[in-house]
Structures are given as structure tokens and as C-alpha cells.
Amino acid sequence: MVKALLAVVANVSVLTALLVYFGWVRADRMSLALGADEAIFGMTVDDYVRRSIRSVFWIPVVAAGVGLLWVWADHRLRLLRRDEPSSSVLEWTERWLWLVAVMLFVLGVAVGWINDPWAFRLSPLVCATALLLLLYSVHLRSTRSGGLPFTPLADGVLRGAVALLVAVGLFWSAANFAVVEGDELAREYESRISTLPGVEISSARPLDLRAPGVVETCISTDAELRHHYSGLRLMESTNGRYFLVSDEWSPRYGVIFVLPADAEDLRFAFVRDLDGLRTDTAATECPTDTSTIEEADDVP
Template identity: 55%
Template sequence: MSTDVDQEVSDAVEEADRETRGSLVRSLLAVVANVGVLTALLVYFGWVRSDQMSKMLGIDEAIFGMTVDDYVRRSVQPVVLLPICVAVAGLAWVGLDQWLRRRRTRLGPDDRVVTWVARWMWLIAVGAFVLGLLLGLIGYPLTFIAAPLVCAGGMLLLLYGLTLRGGLRDSVTFAPMTEGVLRGAIAILAAIGLFWSAMNYATVEGTELARDFPNQIERLPGVMVDSAQPLDIVSPGVDVTCTGSGDDLRYRYRGLRLLESTGGNYFLVSDEWTFDYGVVVMLPVDGDGLRFTFVRDVYGIADAGGFGPCTAATTEDASEG
């Protein structure tokens, strides 16, 4: 008789535990796998990275006039790493949960290991949360990025620990409303941790891109700008030549590189851009009298294409006038 009662209790606990886990998984997936959340994560990452890089380059991110599509395209590849980390952690949790369930099925709900994990998982969760805080204080790029994720993992472990504790014989379960508030609060904190980690990741990437920018200038697409009117581009490394005279006078600016193409404008920097003196030139893509030629000149063999010194052309034009 006692065996039958124990079996019924065990079955009831198992059923309640299964329902709780299913509800927990659905709650987490609703936050993590939501398309709106992922899109917002991509946009936020792209904006933070662009803003951090722009500040270090000495300009304001708002000048670029980037759209949502611009932010998303610049953040898809880096942001993919964050969901991968979350997925790996989720698989690890599935492995732990399956091991505990099999052990409890095999040895009963009073198994010493299962009981110990159920009673003290909250302490492991608190330890993970504290570890996340310490990682944030260390200051290395990797720990700076991982800290919010570890804190979010600690919160999820806390929820899991409370779920396991609810399956013990002497436990007192949460009221339905209290349990709903608890899960909702932890889901919000987990989402904040994901966004916080994305912000840190974007900050690190934007900083690294800006620091290495002088070394990457030669890899940017070269640009020659032809104009019917003088553009007065004054920047180290920019060379201006002219051809024709009178109404046919045209200016050619060389030594420029394409930094960004967004908002209907080209943003150009010079070959000799430095942190001490760097100029960013903004020209409209469809500006009147403008023509852009994109050049790949690995060995520096491009010539002026028939354009000569502007002094002679402008002097001749002035004398004719």
C-alpha cells in the first residue's frame, strides 16, 4: 500500500515537474526567439557599434543618417555569436535536466544527489550571478562581453532551482500569480542581459575598428571625384587636378577612400587620415556635376587621366576672361 502511495506521489510530482518545465521553456523561447526581439537586438548592436566608432573617429553617428536596414546589415554576423552562446548554454541545461530526471526516475525522488541539487541550486545561481559581476570588473574585452550573459544565466538558474525545489516532498509551491510574476521578471532580466551583452560587444567592436582604422584605410575602395565646380576638399593626401577651360573646366580629386555609403551620401576620407588630423568629406551620390570613379590601384600605377595642375587651367581661364 505504501509503495502504491509513493508511486502515485512520484507520478504526480513528475507530471507537475514536466508541466513546469514546459511552461518555462515556452516563456524563454517567447523572449529569445521572438523575431521582434532579435530585430531590435540587431538594430541596437549596429547603432552602438557605429556610434562608438564614429566618436573615436571624431564625428557624430547621426551625420551618417543610417537607416534600420543599414544597422541590421552591419550587425548580422557579429550578433549571431550571442544566440549561439545562448543555444549552447541551453543545450547544457537540457543535458543537466535530463540527467537529473533519469536519476530521479531510477533512484526515486528522495535520491541524495537529486535532493541536494534541488535544495542548493539557488546557491549555484547566486554564485553565477556574482561571477558575472566580477567578470565585468576585470576589464578584458571578452569578460566585458560575457559578464551580462553570465548574470542572465545566473537568474535563469535561480528560476530552475526554484522549480526543482518545488518538486521536493516538503516544499511549498508558489501561488499561480506569484509564479507568473517570477517568471516574467526573470524573462525580462534575461532579455536585458542579452541586450547588455550586445551593447558591450558592439562597444568593443566599434572601439577596435576605430583603433585599427588608420591601418585599414588602404583596404578601402579608392575614389576619384570629378566635379564641374571646385569642392575645396582640404585634407592630407588629397590631390586636385584640372582639365579644360571656361565652361568646360572640370576638377578631379584623388587620394580619397570610401568610408560609408548611406543616406544618399558618400562619406570619404583621405589616404593620409590620422587621429591627429582626419577629415571626413560628405558628398551627395546624385550631386549636380559630380562623377565618382571607384578605383582598385594596388600598385599605385593610376595616373591623372589627362588632368593637369589646376593653377595653369584657372590662370588661362582668368586671362581669357
């Protein structure tokens, strides 16, 4: 069963598809909570994979820990069966381990209904562990003295069914990890805006970037008048585009600006000014072009 699971999980195509899915779940939950749609970011496969690592990191760690614990317990039971065949611990384990597995499965299902992030994450893992424990209980009962072993066909079907259900449980738990992480990132986003890279934009034409905290000034040079925008933060950089938010972004009113990263008439400066020391003496308020208004006044 372990070989069958590893053969599937270790497949590069399957592993990539799973990581992309978990990354998409995380990005989708965060985007929806921020009032946006994940599709506008146009993320690539690499973007999704990088965002899924934190969501699935604990799954193999927990699985490995449970596997090592099972190896230790199985070794102890084998020693008892060899040295003390009439041990009460061995007899109780062989007789009642199935009941413990069933109770653990019910507990896992019940935990899933608790409104708690960790309960939501671990519920499928508890159910998967209970299924493995039930399979081991069946194995102990069939191999003890007087037990009736399964036929090869029945044994293969049983192991295959449990392996499939355990794989579903691991997949479900990883998806739940991604959901919780996306929600937590969105909930903490407003408090993390000040830690995002600051962005200042210089443009030969007005960009009309209007949001709380965005400041527009103009810098006059001998060649041209450039529009300068500050008070912006880098939200994402994907697919050749910058996604920017303002310093005063809030869940109540938040704007996401999308600008091409390789535009010829735009210049981006990424600033770290923790204490607000920067001052622009050359920057002034942009002049208002009233020519179009005056022409409109002449029209009867």
C-alpha cells in the first residue's frame, strides 16, 4: 500500500498538479476575502507552486511522524506476541483496537464541525489515521492464533480501498490548510501593508491613480513635465504586471491598481522609508489644464 501511494504521489505530473491546485485554493480564498478575483492576477504554474509550499509542508511531516509511531508500536506488539503470547495488553489490542479506530474516526468527523482553524485542518488527517488503524486492527485479528486470514483478492481490495481513502484524506487536509492560510493572510493584510515594498511611479502622462493615501505631484524638468505618484505598495508581481495598493488600503474601501511592468513611459522606484525621512523639494502640485474647460464655455 505504501509503495502504491508513493508511486502516485512521486509522479512529477501528479505532484505538480496537486501543488498548483493547493496554490490556487490559497490565492482564491485570499483574493475573495480582499474583494478581488484570483483570475485578474493571471498567475502562472510557478506562482501557484510557490504559494502552495507552506500549505502542504506539514502534511508529509505529520504522515512521517505517524508512520514512525506505527513502526514502534508494531515492533512492541511483535515482541509481546513472541515473548508473552498471553499478555493482557496484546489480547486487549487484538480484540478492541478496531473499536478505538471507529471512535477515532467519529472524533475526526466531529472535530470538523468545530469552528476552529486547526480543527478544520486536522479533521481529515484524524479520519485517515483512524482508517489506517482499522486496517491494522483487521490485520492483527486475521493473523492471531485461530484467526481467519483474508483471501489474496479480498486483502488486495481492502488495502487498495483504504489507500484510496487515506489519499483523499491527505488531499482534503492539504486543501483545508490552503483555505485557512488564504483566509488568515487576507485577515492580516491591512496590518501588513506597512511592511510591503513601497512603490513610487514616475510617468510622462497622468495615470489617474486615485485611492486613499496616494499622492500625485509633478516634477518639472527642461525636457518634460513628469507626474509622480507615491503612497503605493506592491501587492503582487505576476505575469509581467505590478498589482499595487495604497498606504491607506482597507477592507471597507480598497483599490488595486494594475500596471504593466515593462511600459516604456513608466518608471518604478521601490522605496524603503520606515521613518518617513524622504522629502521631494522639486515636486509641486500638478497644474490644472483648463483649456478644455474654456473651450467648452464658448459652446452655446
